[in-house]
Amino acid sequence: MAAPILKWKRVTNTTGPCPRPRHGHRAVAIKDLMIVFGGGNEGIVDELHVYNTTTNQWFVPAVRGDIPPGCAAYGFVCDGTRILVFGGMVEYGKYSNELYELQASRWEWKRLKPRAPKNHTIPCPRLGHSFCMLGSKAYLFGGLANDSEDPKNNIPRYLNDLYGLEMKSSSSSMMWEYPVTNGQPPPPRESHSCVGYAEKDGRHPRLLIYGGMSGCRLGDLWQCEIDTYTWTKPIVQGIPPLPRSLHTATVIGNRMFVFGGWVPLVMDDVKVATHEKEWKCTNTLASLNLESNSWEPLAMEVFEDALPRARAGQCAVSINTRLYIWSGRDGYRKAWNNQVCFKDLWFLETEKPPAPSKVQLVRASTNTLEVCWGSVPTADAYLLQLQKYDLPPSQAMSPTAVPTGTNLAKPLVPNQPQLVRSPGTGNI
Numbered sequence: 001m002a003a004p005i006l007k008w009k010r011v012t013n014t015t016g017p018c019p020r021p022r023h024g025h026r027a028v029a030i031k032d033l034m035i036v037f038g039g040g041n042e043g044i045v046d047e048l049h050v051y052n053t054t055t056n057q058w059f060v061p062a063v064r065g066d067i068p069p070g071c072a073a074y075g076f077v078c079d080g081t082r083i084l085v086f087g088g089m090v091e092y093g094k095y096s097n098e099l100y101e102l103q104a105s106r107w108e109w110k111r112l113k114p115r116a117p118k119n120h121t122i123p124c125p126r127l128g129h130s131f132c133m134l135g136s137k138a139y140l141f142g143g144l145a146n147d148s149e150d151p152k153n154n155i156p157r158y159l160n161d162l163y164g165l166e167m168k169s170s171s172s173s174m175m176w177e178y179p180v181t182n183g184q185p186p187p188p189r190e191s192h193s194c195v196g197y198a199e200k201d202g203r204h205p206r207l208l209i210y211g212g213m214s215g216c217r218l219g220d221l222w223q224c225e226i227d228t229y230t231w232t233k234p235i236v237q238g239i240p241p242l243p244r245s246l247h248t249a250t251v252i253g254n255r256m257f258v259f260g261g262w263v264p265l266v267m268d269d270v271k272v273a274t275h276e277k278e279w280k281c282t283n284t285l286a287s288l289n290l291e292s293n294s295w296e297p298l299a300m301e302v303f304e305d306a307l308p309r310a311r312a313g314q315c316a317v318s319i320n321t322r323l324y325i326w327s328g329r330d331g332y333r334k335a336w337n338n339q340v341c342f343k344d345l346w347f348l349e350t351e352k353p354p355a356p357s358k359v360q361l362v363r364a365s366t367n368t369l370e371v372c373w374g375s376v377p378t379a380d381a382y383l384l385q386l387q388k389y390d391l392p393p394s395q396a397m398s399p400t401a402v403p404t405g406t407n408l409a410k411p412l413v414p415n416q417p418q419l420v421r422s423p424g425t426g427n428i
Helices: 393-397 405-412
Strands: 008-010 026-030 033-037 048-052 057-059 075-079 082-091 094-103 108-112 130-134 137-146 156-166 193-197 206-213 217-225 230-232 248-252 255-259 262-264 279-281 285-289 294-296 315-319 322-326 345-349 359-364 369-373 424-427
Touching (some): 026 075, 026 315, 026 322, 033 322, 075 130, 075 137, 082 130, 082 137, 094 137, 130 193, 130 206, 137 193, 137 206, 193 248, 193 255, 206 248, 206 255, 217 262, 248 315, 248 322
Antiparallel strands (some): 033 048, 075 082, 082 094, 094 108, 130 137, 137 156, 193 206, 206 217, 217 230, 248 255, 255 285, 262 279, 285 294, 315 322, 369 424
16 A cells, blocks of 8 residues: 655744744644744744644743743753753853753743762763653753863864653752663764654663764664663664754654754765765655664655755654644854744644544434534544435334434444534534
8 A cells, every 4th residue: 555645734824923033942842832942043042932733823931930041952851741951052162061940831940950870970061962751751862062161162072971860750859860871872973863762552662863963974873772771773674864963853653753954965985984075954854663663765745835945953843643843944054143044834744634533413404414523633624424314114104203313323424534624513
């Protein structure tokens, strides 16, 4: 069976204060909300913006508490309504290792000071690291540190350390963990991606590190088995995407969707391992099946105006089965500021929306029927199929043979009910 054609859709006609275009920002999702923080272009911002995917509206919450300074290329994770921000660049050459918590139920910030692990120091200031939730823990991996005491004199050092942070702990009793790992860890890197994945029953929890930068773009995939903290480099089937950094990787179902980022302009087998002369942004989408460890081919609609333009440093979240991306920059310039950034918002429907669970008859008259059904969050429209139902002669002659919800329910429930009205009730 041929794979369905995936189509990007640009979100238009949003209301509310749309955030300024930027790169180096991050986003997390809480139910139907996409929460965007930080990043920047003409200076680093500390703004918090929220996009409601149901109402197509942006809004700026009235935050309070220990509001963190603006930061870019930081770590951003969400556990329920609790959001953590770690590290990032607060000004050129100056990196942070501060940890902040945002309680989204009341939009209140709080600065946290986790204790050092028993066997190591706390994480050093860094940017371009990954910060990922798996189970009840947030995992920090890698990034780029500046070993110079003078921020203007940057001495870069790529990292490959792994830390854990138990989210069940209260804010006052938080402590960094520095697990002793087995196997060969991934080489040091920054601007990579990390996702957490486990089987449906919670077994086999693992982190997957993909791509990044360490003087050249990386395209390798590494796995850390959380039960034993064992690093492996799994054998991956299929045609891999180009090496990349500053991309996004998002898990939806059993697939990891990789979008955008910097890729080498020319792949030279001899030189690519040590040096790249040129690179470019991309708008390609790749899918890694996390159960079979294979890169899957995707059938994409390829009309230019139906695709997001090539970009890097964008943010991405999954809401239901949709992949949302926002902003990012379109090219390389030596200065961190004054990039050309996008202000567009797109989503990709990664699965066919399911049919409503049931269609119910509300009332019937001589020439109208009113029915209702449960809404499907990812559906744009519905098609309701009606089937003529002839009563047996014995029932047709009976004075009690009045159509009811019971004997009309079957024909009103199609095999694949879709509908041309918005969710709720409709007169046919």
